[in-house]
Amino acid sequence: xxxTQLGMPAIGVPRKGFFTDTSLCIGCKACEVACKEWNSVPxxxxxxxTGESFDNTSALGAxxxxxxxxxEQKVPATDPSAHDGVKWLMSSDVCKHxxxxxxxxxxxxxxxxxxxxGTVVVQQDVCNGCGYCVSACPYGVIDQRKxxxxxxxxxxCYDRLGAGEEPACAKACPTKSIQYGELDELxxxxxxxxxxxxERGEEGARLYGRDPDDGVGGDxxxxxxxxxxxxxGLPPDxxxxxxxxPAMWKRAAGAAAGxxxxxxxxxxxxxx
Amino acid sequence: MSPRRQxxxxxxxxxxxxxxKQPTWHALDIAGYIFAGGLAAASSMLGAGAxxxxxxxxERSAKLTALTAISASVVALVHDLGRPERFVNMLRVAKxxxxxxxxxxxxxxxxxxxxxxxxxxxxxxxPRAGRAAGVGAxxxxxxxxxxxxxxxxxxxxxxxxxxxxxLPFVFAGSAAASAGGVxxxxxxxxxxxxxxRMAVGGAVLETVMSLKMERSGxxxxxxxxxxxxxxxxxxxxxxxxxGAVGLALGGRHSRLVSAVSGASVAAGSALLRFGIFEAGKxxxxxxxxxxxxxxxxxxxxxxxxxxxxxxxxxxx
Ligand code: SF4
Numbered sequence: 205x206x207x208t209q210l211g212m213p214a215i216g217v218p219r220k221g222f223f224t225d226t227s228l229c230i231g232c233k234a235c236e237v238a239c240k241e242w243n244s245v246p247x248x249x250x251x252x253x254t255g256e257s258f259d260n261t262s263a264l265g266a267x268x269x270x271x272x273x274x275x276e277q278k279v280p281a282t283d284p285s286a287h288d289g290v291k292w293l294m295s296s297d298v299c300k301h302x303x304x305x306x307x308x309x310x311x312x313x314x315x316x317x318x319x320x321x322g323t324v325v326v327q328q329d330v331c332n333g334c335g336y337c338v339s340a341c342p343y344g345v346i347d348q349r350k351x352x353x354x355x356x357x358x359x360x361c362y363d364r365l366g367a368g369e370e371p372a373c374a375k376a377c378p379t380k381s382i383q384y385g386e387l388d389e390l391x392x393x394x395x396x397x398x399x400x401x402x403e404r405g406e407e408g409a410r411l412y413g414r415d416p417d418d419g420v421g422g423d424x425x426x427x428x429x430x431x432x433x434x435x436x437g438l439p440p441d442x443x444x445x446x447x448x449x450p451a452m453w454k455r456a457a458g459a460a461a462g463x464x465x466x467x468x469x470x471x472x473x474x475x476x
Numbered sequence: 477m478s479p480r481r482q483x484x485x486x487x488x489x490x491x492x493x494x495x496x497k498q499p500t501w502h503a504l505d506i507a508g509y510i511f512a513g514g515l516a517a518a519s520s521m522l523g524a525g526a527x528x529x530x531x532x533x534x535e536r537s538a539k540l541t542a543l544t545a546i547s548a549s550v551v552a553l554v555h556d557l558g559r560p561e562r563f564v565n566m567l568r569v570a571k572x573x574x575x576x577x578x579x580x581x582x583x584x585x586x587x588x589x590x591x592x593x594x595x596x597x598x599x600x601x602x603p604r605a606g607r608a609a610g611v612g613a614x615x616x617x618x619x620x621x622x623x624x625x626x627x628x629x630x631x632x633x634x635x636x637x638x639x640x641x642x643l644p645f646v647f648a649g650s651a652a653a654s655a656g657g658v659x660x661x662x663x664x665x666x667x668x669x670x671x672x673r674m675a676v677g678g679a680v681l682e683t684v685m686s687l688k689m690e691r692s693g694x695x696x697x698x699x700x701x702x703x704x705x706x707x708x709x710x711x712x713x714x715x716x717x718x719g720a721v722g723l724a725l726g727g728r729h730s731r732l733v734s735a736v737s738g739a740s741v742a743a744g745s746a747l748l749r750f751g752i753f754e755a756g757k758x759x760x761x762x763x764x765x766x767x768x769x770x771x772x773x774x775x776x777x778x779x780x781x782x783x784x785x786x787x788x789x790x791x792x
Contacts, residue, residue, distance in 0.1 A: 312580060445631055
């Protein structure tokens with residue numbers, strides 16, 4: 205942790221998280237619906253069909269805190285994991301609740317904060333809609349509600365957590381694709397599941413966001429994917445932008461000093 | 477200059493949809509703010525120099541420019557907020573992790589100093605204090621002109637972040653060019669020597685550093701050459717270079733040449749800010765600028781970590 209990153213405070217109850225095991229996802233979107241219901245998230249717009257797949261939500265956003273992606277892949281007809289040469293990948297995406305969260309770092313009002321559960325939440329009564337977090341998030345998660353002006357994203361059901369409940373999406377998921385719990389425990393569970401899948405011959409299986417040494421210090425919400433992250437619309441190797449902030453401040457200080465020296469030179473450097 | 481590397485730009489995405497969100501900022505507000513802030517900041521440096529070198533007309537125009545520009549820029553900044561009435565929330569914390577928080581504090585120091593020095597100059601009230609404020613505004617101005625580069629670069633926007641090493645110098649040059657240009661246009665030629673030198677020096681720095689930024693070899697630099705951004709940036713260079721040459725050759729002799737050339741350099745600076753703004757936006761729309769460089773980084777790391785005999789590496 206550096207002066208330019210807030211990172212994860214060492215206090216608080218054990219860090220909570222999501223482990224989304226996409227190998228179990230059946231694409232029912234119960235998580236999307238439960239999230240909208242519980243959190244009173246408005247409808248996205250009038251009904252729109254993308255015409256590309258069963259995914260008509262398209263992406264995470266201010267009004268979509270869980271998003272189920274549908275990927276259709278053509279595979280050889282003999283592939284036992286697919287029917288008729290078409291393989292389905294489904295994955296429920298969500299805010300990653302990053303260890304080094306760019307949104308949290310750059311928020312100028314302190315509206316974004318780290319909760320006692322280790323999650324990242326917007327205080328709606330403080331947010332002034334500057335939009336900095338929107339450009340800072342390396343996953344394209346948080347966004348502004350245009351008609352409201354403020355930004356919104358997954359809170360991991362902060363209110364439910366406080367009451368000892370699990371988040372609405374995890375509760376609604378019928379296949380346990382979305383698992384909620386203590387992050388350490390989830391990581392151990394994910395490692396075991398990955399091994400199991402590899403043994404079964406699922407070579408594409410991999411964990412995403414599990415590694416505490418990655419560019420964001422690991423995600424509080426991490427995934428088991430069956431293909432490369434970008435297939436699901438996830439950045440393959442995200443890095444929190446504030447990691448480079450000390451270097452940026454140094455450069456800016458150099459440029460500022462240079463300007464002052466330059467200004468002195470143009471007045472008193474040459475002949476009058 | 478490094479030639480653009482040959483790349484394998486075949487990449488996978490989710491139906492070609494963007495990975496990042498587009499900036500919520502409006503070009504007129506934010507690019508406009510950055511331009512006006514830079515103009516104000518470097519004008520304060522001219523004002524401070526003029527007050528100590530006996531150039532009252534230059535001092536007057538530079539200080540008024542600074543006050544006008546910083547007022548306009550703050551209006552633009554507040555206007556861009558989703559909840560403008562909550563603007564003061566910017567000052568509820570001081571966070572070094574947030575360039576926007578740092579910037580708000582810088583502005584809250586700079587603004588009153590620039591205002592005080594301009595008002596004192598206009599009214600003749602408290603001249604000593606006014607001059608001290610003028611020096612203060614010049615020093616604080618150096619931060620106003622350059623922190624905006626950090627503001628843009630400290631994001632996940634590929635074009636902006638990739639430029640983080642040169643952007644402060646691009647913006648410093650651009651700020652100086654605009655202030656020099658405006659002052660050269662508004663002041664009598666006999667007193668405007670420093671303004672012309674600032675405009676020409678700033679224009680050189682702006683142009684050299686922009687070229688450096690555009691040729692850094694990062695994939696995202698494509699966005700600086702294409703589409704709207706490319707047009708704006710080409711236009712910017714034409715205005716900046718044309719104006720600087722005009723000032724250098726004819727600025728001393730003709731008020732008209734001074735006015736036209738100065739305005740041209742300032743316009744070049746404004747176009748540069750809008751061009752960089754648009755390029756950043758474009759780089760968030762095409763997932764290529766996220767996936768391709770990150771994939772390359774990942775593969776390079778995996779190649780470096782791979783043992784000679786590739787065992788079954790656990791996917792991470
Ligand atoms: S995924 Fe984006 S919005 Fe969620 S914590 Fe990380 S930076 Fe913030």
